Amino acid sequence: MYDAIVVGARCAGSPTAMLLARQGLRVLLVDKASFPSDTLSTHYLHPPALDILRGWNLLDRVERCGAPPIERLTWRYRDLEIAGFPVNPYGMTAVYAPRRYVFDMILLSAALEAGVEFRDRFAVQELVRADSGRVTGIKGRYQAGATVVEKAGIVVGADGMRSLVARQAGAITYRLEATLTCQYYGYWAGVDGSDNELLAGDWLGSGAIPTNDGLTTICVACPRSSLGEFRKDVAGNFLRIVREVSPDLADRVSRGERVERIYGTADIPNFIRRPYGSGWALVGDSGYHKDPLTAAGITDAFRDANLLTEAIMDGLTGMRDADAAMKEYELRRNESVMPFFQMTLDAATLEPPRGKNLDFMRALQGNQSEIDRWLGMNSYTVPVDEVLSPQYMDMVINAAAICR
Ligand SMILES: Cc1cc2nc3c(=O)[nH]c(=O)nc-3n(C[C@H](O)[C@H](O)[C@H](O)COP(=O)(O)OP(=O)(O)OC[C@H]3O[C@@H](n4cnc5c(N)ncnc54)[C@H](O)[C@@H]3O)c2cc1C
Secondary structure, eight states: OEEEEEEOOSTTHHHHHHHHHHTTOOEEEEOSSOSSOOOSOOOOBOHHHHHHHHHTTOHHHHHTSSOOOBOOEEEEETTEEEEEOOOOTTOOOOBBOOOHHHHHHHHHHHHHHTTOEEESSEEEEEEEEOTTSOEEEEEEEETTSOEEEEEEEEEEEOSOTTOHHHHHHTOOEEEEEOOOEEEEEEEEESOOOOSEEEEEOSSOEEEEEEOGGGEEEEEEEEEGGGHHHHHHTHHHHHHHHHHHHOHHHHHHHHHSEEOSOOEEESOOOEEEEOOEETTEEEOGGGTEEOOGGGOOHHHHHHHHHHHHHHHHHHHHHTSSOHHHHHHHHHHHHHHHHHHHHHHHHHHHTTOOOOHHHHHHHHHHTTOHHHHHHHHHHTTTSSOHHHHSOHHHHHHHHHHHHHHO
């Protein structure tokens, strides 16, 4: 019998297991994948994620893992360029984008060091319930074949957006939005530039993110409706979109060399689920999933690992009523994510800036402190409502008009 079983051992699962074990719980962590391994995701970390890693004593491992520090973020749309580093209260002057097969192993190793018992190549097939309906464990199968049942005080689903735990526990989805984009990425050697580049086009997007081994992750986004056309020639359409969005990036990419195949997905739901019930909880993508255009999934998973661990421990130690503690977990998660979720949905329409938004982006030109605030909004360090409020935007637009 374990105190907790965590299903899924990546950004949400390994930290949750680690934090529970550090509190003295007996924790079993399982994943159907084998490790180390890559997963379908780029890997940009916002400053709050790095601050949380620092709180877990893991930041130095990320800084030393071979991913270069990224000290400048650049956003471009046609002739408009906004470049700087996001305002942040943590004193961060660089962010990182470590490859997932490197990064996920840092998280998993920290969980193992905390005393977590780990089984990979172990697929959970069912939740086990008591007569009362309470979830009391899992039934799963090793890749080699043996089926086992394990019992625990709580089962945590960190098993991603297609979560079996959420489905079997009956977690309700109370916000569901349309899928907006498909996103593809690949790794290139020999691409000049050390900025994280976010490039907006007309109903298209592209980007460049420096990562391990001197490689650059090149990304493109296009509307979900163009998936059929895109798939007819993935490599050709990928490079066509990069060129349409940014001839400058396309030239730099053409001087480099692609070193892996192009990865991508159109399976990008946008939803928010209730993250707890009797004997179970959800953390990471299993409870809240959004378009990756704003690269916030890992940051969200880390914040929620902290919040969920606090709630579980408060319930177990009697600090708070267990149900009230879980309710608060849900409320605090939603409070943190709602404005960013909406901003992500707006960004994922891939609509080019126009009207007041375009005036605002123009007004930011040359105004470094406001640029760094705007970058902060996109980095989870400045509240979205503060920057996108009509009053604030008018103030920036009017100030720029006076200065000209
Ligand atoms: C194209 C793309 C680009 C992205 N780029 C970024 C980015 O730059 N920055 C960022 O912060 N986020 C990014 N994201 C989002 C990020 O990948 C996710 O938010 C993050 O991986 C969520 O972590 P997780 O642990 O919740 O789930 P996952 O990473 O999905 O991990 C779930 C784990 O559960 C395991 N599992 C599932 N079912 C079972 C089962 N039945 N039994 C046992 N194990 C099971 C899986 O094998 C998997 O290892 C991107 C996503 C995509 C698709």
